[in-house]
Amino acid sequence: MPVEEGRVAELAELGDAAGKQEAARELIADRMAMSPQAAGKQHQAPMRSAIAPAPMPPVHRPAPVSPDERERYAAFDDARVLRVAESPVSTFSVDVDTGAYSNVRRWLRNGRLPPQDAVRVEEFINYFDYAYAPPRDRSTPFATHVEIAPTPWNAKTHLLRVALQGWRPQGELPPSNLVFLIDVSGSMHSADKLPLVQSSLKLLVQQLSARDRISLVVYAGHSGVVLEPTPGDRKARIAAAIDGLTAGGSTAGAAGIELAYSMARQGFIEGGINRVLLATDGDFNVGVTDFEQLKDLVERERASGVALSTLGFGTGNYNEHLMEQLADVGNGNYSYIDDLAEGRRVLVQARAATLQTIAKDVKIQIEFNPAVVAEYRLIGYENRALAREDFANDRVDAGEIGAGHNVTALYEIALVGSGGERIEALRYGGAKPAGTADEIAHLRLRYKAPDGDSSRLIERPIRRSQITRALAASSEDFRFAAAVAGFGQLLRGGRYTEAWTWDDALALARGARGVDAQGWRGEFVQLVQLAQSLQPQPAQQVGHAGEACELGSGCD
DSSP, X not given: OOHHHHHHHHHXXXXXXXXXXXXXXXXXXXXXXXXXXXXXXXXXXXXXXXXXXXXXXXXXXXXXXXXXXXXXXXXXOOOOOEETTTOOEEEEEOOOOOHHHHHHHHHHHTTOOXXXXXXXXXXXXXXXOOOOOOOSSTTSSXXXXXXXXXXXXXXXEEEEEEEEEEOOOOSSOOOEEEEEEEEOSGGGOSTTSHHHHHHHHHHHHTTOOTTOEEEEEEESSSEEEEEEEEETXXXXXXXXHHHTOOOOXXXXXXXXXXXXXXXXXXXXXXXXXXXXXXXXXXXXOSSSOOHHHHHHHHHHHGGGTOEEEEEEOOXXXXXXXXXXXXXXXXXXXXXXXXXXXXXHIIIIITHHHHHOEEEEEEEEEEEEOTTTXXXXXXXXXXXXXXXXXXXXXXXXXXXXXXXXXXXXXXEEEEETTSSOOOSOOOTTOOSOOOSOTTEEEEEEEEEEOTTOSSOEEEEEEEEGGGBOSSGGGSXXXXXXXXXXXXXXXXXXXXXXXXXXXXXXXXXXXXXXXXXXXXXXXXXXXXXXXXXXXXXXXXXXXXXXXXXXXXXXXXXX
16 A cells, blocks of 8 residues: 555544544645655655765645634623622523533543633533422422522632522423424534434434424535424334435535424424424535524524524534524524433433423523622623613513523622722712612512513512521532532633632532532533643743753752
């Protein structure tokens, strides 16, 4: 076998796209290093010469671009610290997405630290289930829970946790009309893309019954219907359609979305679950590719009563920005599936939360009492922030909560006189704030019924008497959520985590694992250890002899 072909075969056996790309680069570089005559005669015996040939100049080979460096993430800055006397009201949309956590897990498992913009701390926190008590009945779709305790990374501040626990349905889910819109373009060829989509989808099919309907729509250069709405008990027919999917061609995503919504309307079930699930790496490169146009398309279609959720797959050209935003405007949720276990978690274990909406356009607003709280910052939710006036405006879209979902938000607050303030008070700050010394803040929630157009309001005060004096005395769930929040902030650079370390995050998480039947919290501990081991090490000084030496050892 020729040398160059042997190198390609050797790297191709690695079974990944990165290996094949590297093989191609090396092959091209090797050919460039030869003269045309030498390239054509490389199998001939070398000619003897009395004159040694001049050495060939070294061939410059630029470092290959990692496939991960072509991935797309929305840039954002950490939420700022705000003085209550100047900005007492915080308003945001809930976020039940979990894709950022499993996507970052993929980065760490591959031996690389993720880009900071891949880390959305609220999706890390909300990946985990917490033992919040559910509402007493379905008339109120979720129960609210508040807990306050000292901040792990700053002894002079407190963490305020506001949590919602969605109603958990009993018995069978309502009948489902599910349309899977599957990207079968050439970019989906690798094992972590289309083959993983097929395996994950088969797990869901096993949960369906004759009351459910499933359709398959595919798109590449063109879109088409692979499976018309089919009863869920026709499992052999559904499995055959799934197995028949192959990848190839460019990606015309917009046409596929339109066809999927058309198929969902065709199989629409009154009073049931009607949802399009888009499975792709997000690499739309044919047809309508403009980001805002795609969002507008999904926003128009959601008025039909069909929600859209996104399932992200793969590496290299992954467009996470598009996946997250399409789910937001489609009244759905965004998940990233990095292995079959995550596919099972999203489509089987959390099937109700993924598919059945119990409340939509859920907004949270907290008004802090300036007589008690000097400063606050919301940890995460940067791209979910709403204007204060948007809270009561029912035309402003917000997040959805699925059956059994829980949502957790953490604020770091500095009480008046605590010494934890980061911002100097205004010289001309106005009159002394008024208010009851017992109330820390006032919590307001707005939500709509899944089929409603008018929001309902829930209000409750948050009192100083609810503060737990020591972090160790707080609940396990509180401490674990705090560890996850601290970990996410460290991955983003640790702007507000003071001198808190990876070891501190590990210790806090280990001490708060509690009941971990699924092993997710144990896996989190392993991810913290991975991230810690991947941190850049400080450079050693080098002495005159070129040998490494330690600080203070006498090196010049």
